[in-house]
């Protein structure tokens with residue numbers, strides 16, 4: 150986890166810098182420009198929302214300019230001996246308007262931000278669901294998890310809390326500077342004299358803050374760790390009269406955490422002091438130049454008052470911007486990691502509906518496989534399935550059955566050999582290759598949240614209600630009739646929970662709807678208890694009837710009904726023939742069969 154945990158810091162050098170080529174076992178990271186383009190595209194999908202958020206934010210920032218202007222006019226009016234009643238009313242009105250618009254702007258920006266984030270999340274999940282197994286095998290699992298977990302959380306947090314404030318502050322700064330310029334360009338230039346001081350403050354703060362905060366997190370964790378260890382082991386510690394040293398260790402770690410905490414606070418106040426210095430430089434310049442202007446008759450006291458108030462108004466938003474710099478950077482670093490996932494090459498080609506009438510021959514030629522640097526789990530596997538033939542794969546746990554099934558289904562690229570369909574190597578097949586002609590039902594089936602019918606339509610979006618019901622009937626899912634809403638019942642997370650056997654039947658019904666010419670069943674019936682297993686076995690048999698089928702048989706009754714049985718041992722095919730032949734041969738399969746019958 151260490152590498153993943155430090156990744157945001159590593160990229161925090163700036164969301165706008167080009168992405169470095171990632172190590173091959175990490176998912177790619179997008180550039181800042183690319184991320185901005187993707188988010189911009191999503192924003193254009195909701196033009197009303199985007200324009201509204203921008204308009205209200207600008208209006209809110211502009212409303213903040215009214216009060217300083219009114220106050221300046223008031224000063225001039227007082228100097229000339231006029232009445233101030235109207236000004237006071239205007240001030241109250243301006244305050245109300247500004248409050249209202251600020252609230253509206255926060256709502257609009259949050260809504261836009263949440264909508265965009267939802268789009269990014271959807272895109273990430275959609276891409277992750279379609280990642281090729283080879284990619285998934287290659288990347289570190291922690292990298293993917295930290296992206297869909299931590300990175301999404303980080304962006305989400307800044308969208309809900311920081312983003313509205315930051316946008317508000319940025320617009321306020323922009324419009325205030327504009328207002329200063331409109332008022333008198335010489336006063337605006339005076340204000341800009343503060344800029345170098347601000348830059349200096351930021352350049353002092355940024356390189357210190359990230360390591361400081363990281364260290365604070367670390368020492369606080371160490372303190373908690375030490376305390377927990379001592380509390381959990383209190384009995385033992387007391388029994389061995391070791392409480393002295395342990396208490397000392399806890400005290401030492403607490404002292405370190407305290408010192409670092411004080412250090413963080415000192416850093417913070419030092420930065421605050423540097424900010425104040427910048428403010429002083431700017432305000433002093435505005436007042437100084439204003440004095441000269443008023444003396445020379447180039448401006449009124451009221452105008453200079455407005456300018457000073459406008460400049461003073463910058464302090465709050467500028468502080469917000471500078472203090473949230475870290476957070477914005479971290480959120481940006483998380484965002485480019487998310488967009489990196491979105492941009493992974495699309496392996497999804499519009500699925501061609503396989504022609505259901507043709508039953509192809511499948512051939513595995515010299516298949517070998519090893520996971521990563523591990524030992525070979527498949528070696529020299531040659532296996533031919535004739536058109537429409539049903540082959541049962543039998544073997545002890547760990548023999549390599551699941552691996553072989555995944556290779557045949559195109560879910561796993563073997564490290565040696567190739568799969569041929571009707572003599573064509575998988576690499577030469579059109580579309581998504583094997584995945585378009587083979588359906589795999591594995592033990593780990595997932596029921597997606599939604600209606601049961603929608604779940605089945607994952608396999609064929611244009612399936613009618615009749616198709617859906619027929620598929621469920623074919624696989625023997627009689628329990629559907631007992632559901633409160635039939636196939637319209639919500640299932641999966643938040644809906645009716647399905648038993649593992651029912652989930653298996655849903656997966657089988659999906660296979661029926663997808664209607665692939667080749668089917669691979671991996672332990673599809675192993676989940677159920679003995680009574681349910683029989684039913685599942687029937688469902689699996691019906692769902693695969695007429696297809697070229699490889700079934701990983703855990704119940705040997707499945708092997709009995711197959712056209713041919715293949716016995717796998719330690720990654721190699723050791724026996725092959727019909728059930729009767731193999732029983733008669735008295736080899737490994739015969740032993741398994743005797744054991745199975747005598748259960």
Ligand code: ADP
Pocket residue numbers: 520523526544545546547548549550551552553
């Ligand atoms: P079976 O389905 O016959 O039980 P598997 O194909 O699941 O056998 O596993 C064959 C061997 O490969 C086993 O030794 C197993 O530990 C190993 N193996 C399976 N999946 C992985 C994986 N993802 N990474 C590393 N080793 C694996």
Ligand code: MG
Pocket residue numbers: 547550551552672
């Ligand atoms: Mg297995």
